[in-house]
Amino acid sequence: xxxxxxxxxxxxxxxxxxxxxxxxxxxxxxxxxxxxxxxxxxxxxxxxxxxxxxxxxxxxxxxxxxxxxxxxxxxxxxxxxxxxxxxxxxxxxxxxxxxxxxxxxxxxxxxxxxxxxxxxxxxxxxxxxxxxxxxxxxxxxxxxxxxxxxxxxx
Amino acid sequence: xxxxxxxxxxxxxxxxxxxxxxxxxxxxxxxxxxxxxxxxxxxxxxxxxxxxxxxxxxxxxxxxxxxxxxxxxxxxxxxxxxxxxxxxxxxxxxxxxxxxxxxxxxxxxxxxxxxxxxxxxxxxxxxxxxxxxxxxxxx
Numbered sequence: 001x002x003x004x005x006x007x008x009x010x011x012x013x014x015x016x017x018x019x020x021x022x023x024x025x026x027x028x029x030x031x032x033x034x035x036x037x038x039x040x041x042x043x044x045x046x047x048x049x050x051x052x053x054x055x056x057x058x059x060x061x062x063x064x065x066x067x068x069x070x071x072x073x074x075x076x077x078x079x080x081x082x083x084x085x086x087x088x089x090x091x092x093x094x095x096x097x098x099x100x101x102x103x104x105x106x107x108x109x110x111x112x113x114x115x116x117x118x119x120x121x122x123x124x125x126x127x128x129x130x131x132x133x134x135x136x137x138x139x140x141x142x143x144x145x146x147x148x149x150x151x152x153x154x
Numbered sequence: 155x156x157x158x159x160x161x162x163x164x165x166x167x168x169x170x171x172x173x174x175x176x177x178x179x180x181x182x183x184x185x186x187x188x189x190x191x192x193x194x195x196x197x198x199x200x201x202x203x204x205x206x207x208x209x210x211x212x213x214x215x216x217x218x219x220x221x222x223x224x225x226x227x228x229x230x231x232x233x234x235x236x237x238x239x240x241x242x243x244x245x246x247x248x249x250x251x252x253x254x255x256x257x258x259x260x261x262x263x264x265x266x267x268x269x270x271x272x273x274x275x276x277x278x279x280x281x282x283x284x285x286x287x288x289x290x291x292x293x
Binding site: 015018019022023038043044065113115126148151152 | 172175186189207218266277279285286293
């Protein structure tokens with residue numbers, strides 16, 4: 001009698017907790033996943049050409065960065081003013097002022113010493129990129145024409 | 155007859171089918187496993203990106219090439235070490251294959267600008283005009 005009863009009991013794998021285990025693994029993957037998102041400052045490099053494009057000097061704001069990170073800024077009305085690394089936001093003020101004055105013609109030229117820190121150049125570029133003015137007829141202007149002058153050029 | 159069927163309906167216990175939850179969950183697991191990309195680059199390269207307030211998110215996912223310059227001035231393009239004067243030889247075939255390629259420059263903040271300048275010149279030579287300076291928010 002006992003033997004017969006044993007034969008009748010069926011093998012059974014409990015699957016009720018499968019879902020729990022699976023969701024536990026999901027939560028692990030969800031919390032450890034890092035979606036790589038690129039971020040940075042966009043730039044468009046110019047074509048390498050022999051012909052020089054002439055820009056009127058009054059439309060140019062030229063910024064020079066020395067190895068210590070100090071700047072010399074030249075523009076019409078500003079005759080070579082010195083800016084220390086603590087006063088970089090001064091760049092933004094002047095470029096915005098010039099942007100209102102010169103509209104879309106404005107070109108910002110950035111000449112960095114080859115011994116200057118990369119962070120110094122990025123900080124100045126940052127200030128130029130932050131420039132945003134609204135003209136009287138309601139257009140938003142940005143300093144779109146930025147030229148990174150190669151260090152080899154004199 | 156009528157009465158019997160009503161009674162039977164009342165005694166029935168409500169039942170939510172749970173047999174397929176495991177299948178759904180495993181499907182989600184597979185999705186996350188397939189889409190997860192483990193970052194390996196940060197292990198071997200010591201990089202501190204410069205900080206900038208005007209940092210933007212780059213929305214494109216495809217058509218991207220990476221250039222890394224670490225704190226000792228070594229240049230890597232997509233996981234291989236390249237002399238900085240020969241960046242263009244590596245970039246030219248990439249640009250020929252895909253002219254819309256955006257090059258992301260991951261450069262250590264303390265690098266002297268001379269090195270960056272050489273690489274920028276090489277990029278101009280290989281006609282890789284669309285670039286992005288990788289930065290961190292802040293500054």
